[in-house]
Amino acid sequence: MAIKPSIIFLTGYRIYVVAFFVFLAAPLVGAGMFAFNDSMFPSLPWRGFTMDWFFNDTEPKLGMFHDRRLMRGLYYSFVIASCVSMLSVFVGTCNAFLFVRYKFPAKDFLYIVMVVPLVIPGVILGISILLVASTIANGAAATLSLELDFLRPGIVLVVLGQFSFITTITSLVVIARLKKFDVSLEEAAFNLGASRVRVLRTITLPFLFPAMAAAGIVAFLVSFENFNTTLFLVGSEAPLTITMYDRMVKVGSTPVLNAVSFFLMVGSALLALVSVLVQRSKPLT
Amino acid sequence: MQKDIKRLSFLLLFAPFALWITLLIILPHLGMLHISLREKVAPRVYEFGFGNYLNFFNEPIYWNTLLRTGSMSLLVTLLALILGFPIAYYIAKIAGRRARGALFLMCLIPLWVSDLIRAFGWILLMRETGVISNTLQWAGVINAPIEFLYNDATVIMGLVYTTILFMIVPLVSTLDGMDDAMIEAGYNLGGNGPTVLRRIIIPYAMPGIVSGCIVVFMLTAGSYLTPILLGGKNSSWFTEQIYDQFITRYNWEAGAAFGFVLLAFTSLVIWGGLKLTGQTLNTTVARS
Numbered sequence: 001m002a003i004k005p006s007i008i009f010l011t012g013y014r015i016y017v018v019a020f021f022v023f024l025a026a027p028l029v030g031a032g033m034f035a036f037n038d039s040m041f042p043s044l045p046w047r048g049f050t051m052d053w054f055f056n057d058t059e060p061k062l063g064m065f066h067d068r069r070l071m072r073g074l075y076y077s078f079v080i081a082s083c084v085s086m087l088s089v090f091v092g093t094c095n096a097f098l099f100v101r102y103k104f105p106a107k108d109f110l111y112i113v114m115v116v117p118l119v120i121p122g123v124i125l126g127i128s129i130l131l132v133a134s135t136i137a138n139g140a141a142a143t144l145s146l147e148l149d150f151l152r153p154g155i156v157l158v159v160l161g162q163f164s165f166i167t168t169i170t171s172l173v174v175i176a177r178l179k180k181f182d183v184s185l186e187e188a189a190f191n192l193g194a195s196r197v198r199v200l201r202t203i204t205l206p207f208l209f210p211a212m213a214a215a216g217i218v219a220f221l222v223s224f225e226n227f228n229t230t231l232f233l234v235g236s237e238a239p240l241t242i243t244m245y246d247r248m249v250k251v252g253s254t255p256v257l258n259a260v261s262f263f264l265m266v267g268s269a270l271l272a273l274v275s276v277l278v279q280r281s282k283p284l285t
Numbered sequence: 286m287q288k289d290i291k292r293l294s295f296l297l298l299f300a301p302f303a304l305w306i307t308l309l310i311i312l313p314h315l316g317m318l319h320i321s322l323r324e325k326v327a328p329r330v331y332e333f334g335f336g337n338y339l340n341f342f343n344e345p346i347y348w349n350t351l352l353r354t355g356s357m358s359l360l361v362t363l364l365a366l367i368l369g370f371p372i373a374y375y376i377a378k379i380a381g382r383r384a385r386g387a388l389f390l391m392c393l394i395p396l397w398v399s400d401l402i403r404a405f406g407w408i409l410l411m412r413e414t415g416v417i418s419n420t421l422q423w424a425g426v427i428n429a430p431i432e433f434l435y436n437d438a439t440v441i442m443g444l445v446y447t448t449i450l451f452m453i454v455p456l457v458s459t460l461d462g463m464d465d466a467m468i469e470a471g472y473n474l475g476g477n478g479p480t481v482l483r484r485i486i487i488p489y490a491m492p493g494i495v496s497g498c499i500v501v502f503m504l505t506a507g508s509y510l511t512p513i514l515l516g517g518k519n520s521s522w523f524t525e526q527i528y529d530q531f532i533t534r535y536n537w538e539a540g541a542a543f544g545f546v547l548l549a550f551t552s553l554v555i556w557g558g559l560k561l562t563g564q565t566l567n568t569t570v571a572r573s
């Protein structure tokens with residue numbers, strides 16, 4: 001910078017930045033720390049270090065890996081997040097090609113339409129999808145006596161509800177990458193006699209792959225942690241966030257919830273790290 | 286031949302987009318609009334009418350909750366901007382090359398932790414038997430446990446915490462694209478710190494500011510977990526009313542109307558913000 005700010009100002013500024021990061025870390029430390037406290041309650045005083053809340057297999061200190069309901073929640077979360085991630089990356093990639101490569105009427109307007117799901121409150125997305133799905137299912141049951149179970153609250157609706165706004169995120173990520181693609185690479189391959197499919201498979205998709213992988217990871221994480229949209233669409237197969245919320249509100253918190261929190265934090269941090277590494281890596285072309 | 290292929294591939298690419306938007310966004314919202322516009326006159330008998338909306342306006346507790354949610358969300362947005370801007374500026378302009386990436390990543394880590402866990406963490410820190418109360422007692426600052434939860438200040442703090450990252454990320458990416466020479470020029474022409482900030486940096490960062498504000502406002506007004514868990518029974522957040530109508534009272538017509546009121550309200554505020562700052566969705570949130 002041309003003008004060095006005064007030392008006092010800069011020191012004050014640095015202190016503020018440090019304080020901010022302490023603020024960011026505080027609840028995460030709070031949630032994670034008590035997973036290792038050898039006590040029945042997630043609060044001080046500290047009664048010594050334990051791994052029981054992860055691995056112990058007997059009540060009352062049932063560890064998370066032996067808690068059937070939590071493990072089932074984790075499994076459903078995983079299934080839902082995987083489906084959402086694959087679907088939204090597929091549609092997001094299609095959208096990227098559509099908006100970067102083609103000219104069509106009302107393109108600018110449709111681009112805004114594509115972004116809108118991100119600005120709709122998650123609660124609204126959840127209830128609107130619930131309403132329409134239930135109306136259709138009720139109608140089919142009444143007039144055709146057809147039981148459309150997948151339109152009742154359950155995994156399918158949760159996947160659809162999360163997919164409806166996560167696709168915007170994946171689209172934006174893949175679009176950003178596709179815009180940087182040098183079209184002359186494809187033209188060169190065409191001139192050398194390659195077919196469309198082959199060009200796509202050997203040139204364009206490898207270039208896009210880092211963005212697709214990163215978008216997939218982001219989609220997975222956003223799905224895993226989603227609560228607002230899921231709350232309305234959930235059936236008997238509750239994902240982990242819903243299970244945890246139920247337990248917090250109905251049973252009260254024991255350190256097993258801290259153990260789950262710690263587990264999820266470490267998991268997301270690792271996945272986020274992978275997504276950063278993937279995006280940084282050079283494409284194969 | 287070539288043209289046909291182009292056409293076919295266009296249609297194939299357009300189909301997923303059209304299905305997604307039509308079936309999952311437009312159709313549900315039309316359905317919700319339809320349900321919100323019908324009144325129950327007898328069991329299983331409905332009439333078209335605006336009764337559900339009239340109900341909303343006739344019952345002060347409903348629109349008071351909406352106004353409260355709206356004004357608190359604006360306050361949260363403002364706080365997130367004021368607190369987040371210096372951080373974004375530090376990351377983009379002051380921190381060294383290596384520190385920059387690390388700080389940015391540190392900003393992102395809480396982003397990937399569920400709302401629920403963050404709120405849970407705050408509860409453990411701030412409740413009557415929580416860490417802060419205990420520490421203050423141990424230090425002798427207070428004599429009896431203090432309950433920090435269940436008040437507006439805590440709800441606002443929690444909401445700023447959950448949303449501030451969505452302010453910082455777009456700000457960093459706009460400020461990052463700003464040439465340092467512009468700031469230097471401002472100083473060379475005789476501007477002091479505040480003038481340079483007001484006349485050069487803020488106008489340049491405007492798309493990022495607006496983008497961050499839209500996302501933060503929308504997330505706050507539509508949030509459910511943080512106000513409920515940190516605010517308890519007296520948080521009276523509007524999403525809670527919607528949930529209540531839907532799940533507790535099973536009154537889908539009123540719930541749908543409330544949903545639309547929230548949607549219209551947030552859209553109106555976002556539209557007003559865009560008009561006021563002369564930006565569009567394309568230059569802000571949709572920028573890629």
